[in-house]
Amino acid sequence: MKIVALAGGVGGAKLAHGLAQILSPEDLTVIVNTGDDFEHLGLTICPDLDTVCYTLAGLANSETGWGRVNETWNTISNIEKLGGPNWFRLGDQDFGTHIERTRRLKEGQSLSQITKDFCKAWGIKQTVLPMTDSPVRTIVDTDEGELAFQEYFVHRHCEPRVKGFRFDGVEVAEPASGAREAIESADAIVICPSNPWVSIDPILRVLSLTPAPLSHEERRKPIIAISPIIGGKTVKGPAAKMYAELGIEPSALAVAEHYRDLLTGFVLDIKDEQLSDKFRGKILATDTLMNSSADRARLAVDVLHFIGSL
Amino acid sequence: MKIVALAGGVGGAKLAHGLAQILSPEDLTVIVNTGDDFEHLGLTICPDLDTVCYTLAGLANSETGWGRVNETWNTISNIEKLGGPNWFRLGDQDFGTHIERTRRLKEGQSLSQITKDFCKAWGIKQTVLPMTDSPVRTIVDTDEGELAFQEYFVHRHCEPRVKGFRFDGVEVAEPASGAREAIESADAIVICPSNPWVSIDPILRVLSLTPAPLSHEERRKPIIAISPIIGGKTVKGPAAKMYAELGIEPSALAVAEHYRDLLTGFVLDIKDEQLSDKFRGKILATDTLMNSSADRARLAVDVLHFIGSL
Numbered sequence: 304m305k306i307v308a309l310a311g312g313v314g315g316a317k318l319a320h321g322l323a324q325i326l327s328p329e330d331l332t333v334i335v336n337t338g339d340d341f342e343h344l345g346l347t348i349c350p351d352l353d354t355v356c357y358t359l360a361g362l363a364n365s366e367t368g369w370g371r372v373n374e375t376w377n378t379i380s381n382i383e384k385l386g387g388p389n390w391f392r393l394g395d396q397d398f399g400t401h402i403e404r405t406r407r408l409k410e411g412q413s414l415s416q417i418t419k420d421f422c423k424a425w426g427i428k429q430t431v432l433p434m435t436d437s438p439v440r441t442i443v444d445t446d447e448g449e450l451a452f453q454e455y456f457v458h459r460h461c462e463p464r465v466k467g468f469r470f471d472g473v474e475v476a477e478p479a480s481g482a483r484e485a486i487e488s489a490d491a492i493v494i495c496p497s498n499p500w501v502s503i504d505p506i507l508r509v510l511s512l513t514p515a516p517l518s519h520e521e522r523r524k525p526i527i528a529i530s531p532i533i534g535g536k537t538v539k540g541p542a543a544k545m546y547a548e549l550g551i552e553p554s555a556l557a558v559a560e561h562y563r564d565l566l567t568g569f570v571l572d573i574k575d576e577q578l579s580d581k582f583r584g585k586i587l588a589t590d591t592l593m594n595s596s597a598d599r600a601r602l603a604v605d606v607l608h609f610i611g612s613l
Numbered sequence: 614m615k616i617v618a619l620a621g622g623v624g625g626a627k628l629a630h631g632l633a634q635i636l637s638p639e640d641l642t643v644i645v646n647t648g649d650d651f652e653h654l655g656l657t658i659c660p661d662l663d664t665v666c667y668t669l670a671g672l673a674n675s676e677t678g679w680g681r682v683n684e685t686w687n688t689i690s691n692i693e694k695l696g697g698p699n700w701f702r703l704g705d706q707d708f709g710t711h712i713e714r715t716r717r718l719k720e721g722q723s724l725s726q727i728t729k730d731f732c733k734a735w736g737i738k739q740t741v742l743p744m745t746d747s748p749v750r751t752i753v754d755t756d757e758g759e760l761a762f763q764e765y766f767v768h769r770h771c772e773p774r775v776k777g778f779r780f781d782g783v784e785v786a787e788p789a790s791g792a793r794e795a796i797e798s799a800d801a802i803v804i805c806p807s808n809p810w811v812s813i814d815p816i817l818r819v820l821s822l823t824p825a826p827l828s829h830e831e832r833r834k835p836i837i838a839i840s841p842i843i844g845g846k847t848v849k850g851p852a853a854k855m856y857a858e859l860g861i862e863p864s865a866l867a868v869a870e871h872y873r874d875l876l877t878g879f880v881l882d883i884k885d886e887q888l889s890d891k892f893r894g895k896i897l898a899t900d901t902l903m904n905s906s907a908d909r910a911r912l913a914v915d916v917l918h919f920i921g922s923l
Binding site: 346379387394402405407 | 654706717719734
């Protein structure tokens with residue numbers, strides 16, 4: 304079964320890793336949000352792309368949910384010592400990724416080509432694509448005004464109250480080379496348990512999977528989503544807080560509503576099974592928490608069986 | 614006694630450190646070559662400036678002669694893993710310096726202001742100035758054509774045969790703010806045992822200390838140089854090789870000839886004492902090798918006594 308997974312950071316990366324354990328490498332394409340990308344210290348940083356790649360390569364720091372395992376912090380320590388910006392913690396190995404990517408971007412190479420080469424260097428056999436090679440930047444509208452995503456997310460610890468989102472550059476951004484083809488040839492699209500507002504919406508916008516009507520071919524293709532919200536809370540990240548601040552009760556139900564027109568099926572946690580009656584579409588209730596590598600594989604198997612049953 | 618020291622990398626940094634051990638901090642200004650600076654991996658790297666600062670701050674790696682002590686190499690290892698340029702070895706702490714400097718340069722700050730702030734952060738009480746805030750780039754003319762200095766020096770290990778040098782941008786480069794004033798108020802100028810061709814000549818050119826005639830004030834000021842060549846060889850670096858390839862027998866004599874019109878006095882190594890007769894000016898023969906911190910201080914004392922005697 305050929306799968307395209309749409310992923311943001313941690314949650315998306317974990318399920319992508321689960322799917323990678325089950326599917327043949329040529330059968331999995333992960334299309335990753337780049338709305339969180341930003342320019343910092345002169346470098347182009349792609350947090351979600353790196354989290355997905357590091358996770359697939361077994362290089363991710365599973366404790367922090369970002370950055371590399373066995374990391375050192377000497378570059379940022381010296382920057383800090385010199386009075387430079389220290390709010391975005393970058394490890395020494397991680398700096399290497401950003402420096403080399405930025406060098407190649409400045410040479411005019413595309414983010415998707417660079418990502419392809421990085422994946423090869425890291426031994427990743429699956430296809431990992433940025434959603435687009437054009438800059439798209441998520442802007443969070445808050446009670447303190449508009450904030451660039453990382454400013455909101457990392458620098459301000461998601462404290463400002465969210466009023467809405469926009470994705471600078473999304474109107475002119477074309478899907479990265481290979482993304483449309485991967486979707487066309489996929490048997491199903493899996494929307495990973497990532498933040499619907501800031502991780503998945505930008506991808507859907509760039510891929511024109513919403514709000515534009517789907518093509519006949521795409522309409523026949525199962526699209527399923529896994530709720531990142533369990534028992535009204537997110538495992539990680541501000542999705543639940545965002546729902547609440549936007550006046551929507553955070554729940555798996557709210558996530559399914561978010562994607563409503565798009566979904567063929569929806570996966571929620573077994574803890575939320577009582578909500579199943581409230582959905583119109585096909586539902587799978589299962590254990591969606593992914594603490595271990597085995598958990599990821601188990602959820603991937605459940606998801607693939609669910610798709611097979613649709 | 615107020616001293617301005619003109620310095621390149623290792624040799625210059627060592628004598629600057631010697632002088633710093635003897636003089637009051639307010640009495641020492643080190644003006645550093647920036648002709649070796651280059652853009653690499655998107656960063657502005659200032660090898661001589663960093664070697665001088667790291668040495669004065671006690672942060673230098675005395676074994677390599679460049680970079681930081683207790684350094685780690687995880688950033689460059691990842692860049693290398695990703696297929697990026699690895700010929701210029703930069704450590705993790707060192708990367709922090711280049712990243713933060715480049716960030717501030719791009720904000721429009723001057724190299725001299727940045728250097729001042731870095732010195733403060735590193736606890737350096739002496740004044741360290743880049744020779745200029747404008748880009749000056751040393752180009753080595755070789756039998757293989759023109760090479761940017763670091764390309765010749767590090768990437769090509771000084772292998773191409775030297776035919777000459779030019780300093781891109783030197784005609785329009787103004788001395789860094791404070792450099793002229795430091796020279797005017799100095800009691801003497803010390804040309805450190807750095808490479809005359811590629812470390813000292815660019816500084817002299819920018820400061821108009823040669824070939825333009827000196828002002829009356831400057832002419833009255835002792836200018837002394839310390840030979841970087843001992844027994845026909847350099848302690849470190851390609852100065853002797855350059856002299857030979859340019860058809861000049863490498864020796865302390867050749868160095869003195871190089872600076873001829875400028876010098877009030879000349880310091881050579883005790884091993885070259887037999888050459889003393891061949892000089893017209895004032896000569897000091899002493900132990901100029903600086904292996905230890907104490908050696909540096911001892912040479913500084915000798916140099917200051919020599920200046921006092923002129």
